[in-house]
Amino acid sequence: MSGTITARVTTSGGRALDGAVTTVMSQTGEQCAVVRADVEGTVTVGELPSGTYTVVTTSEGYQPSARVAVLTGAGSIGLGEITLSRAGGAPVPTPGRWEIDAGHSAIEISVRHLGIATIRGRFADFSGCLEVTDDIELSSVVAEIKTASIDTDNSMRDQHLRSSAFFDVEQHPIAEFRAARVTPATGESWTLPGTLTLRGTAVPVTLDLSYLGEVDDPWGQRRAGFRATGTLRRNDFGISFDDKLLTGVAQIGGTATVSLDIQAVRTDN
Known part of the structure; x- marks a missing residue:
């Protein structure tokens, strides 16, 4: 039996x-x-x-x-x-709506150049919010980046990046990231699976996310800190710029690393 x-x-x-x-x-x-x-x-x-x-x-x-x-x-x-x-019993943000404070946050991107160095840039104009739920894994994120705000400390290079060969800012001025859940990884880290829409193309993107804690600032606001990193393949978004050196090495690498340091302010308390 x-x-x-x-x-x-x-x-x-x-x-x-x-x-x-x-x-x-x-x-x-x-x-x-x-x-x-x-x-x-x-x-x-x-x-x-x-x-x-x-x-x-x-x-x-x-x-x-x-x-x-x-x-x-x-x-x-x-x-x-x-x-x-959840493993580790790591702290989590207080449930509620949190808006990104762009003035105290940074979104940076880096890519290999000529196979021997790394070029870094940052986006100066972005916004977004996080909806943290009681069940932390059902939390969501929405963020918008104005692609014309790219700054690599080189005006000629920045204009090239804004052109149709790269971000095509005239046709697609906004890049949008959306995520509807987070999942625990190990220790105090999380995985944030979402969708990045760039140049009109939506691509699944996964970020490694860390929650850095909360504080009350001198102006009576509650702030939370987050750090996230991820890797993007530019061909996924139709950025196929492939000029190469005589040695066959690509001028610009096919992948880019994205790093986000975010401060967010609680807006519903």
Whole structure:
């Protein structure tokens, strides 16, 4: 006779944790089954003979959970809701609406030049907001960057970057980034998967995100700090400038590194 073990895997906020991995082991340590939770967080492990099992549930960025299940015959045993806590217990921002303070923030971009050096630039004109929810993983970000505000400390190069060969600022003056969720990574870091629209082309982009804490400033406002980094492939956005040296080395690298240091002000308190 065989039975079935069922459970539902959630975060501490009650959200279904789809993709969580449940491993069922016998009393002798033999691995009997490995099952991934579905989009509802549901786990079903069937065709198990009578006996006592250890049920271990894991998900990247979360502390594992272990339960004991005893099957005494045919039928199903329900373990109920298995709640996974985020690994590291890192602090998170206070729920609410946070607006980016561009005057105390920076968005920088760097790219390899001639294969031997790095050119760095920054965008001077941008705005955005963060909606932090009680379930931190459902938080969202919207940001806009005016591409004409690129500044690499070289006016000739900046004009080239604003041309149709690169940012094409006349046709596409705004680059927009949107993200509708964040996911825990390791320790105090997060992953921010979103979409960057540049030159009219929307491309999935993932940023590595760190929350740096909150303070009250001298003007009675609550501020939070964030740092994020990511890599962009310019060909993904139709920027195919490919002039090369006689040696075959590209004048400009095919990837760019983006670095964001953000201060945001709480606006709904």
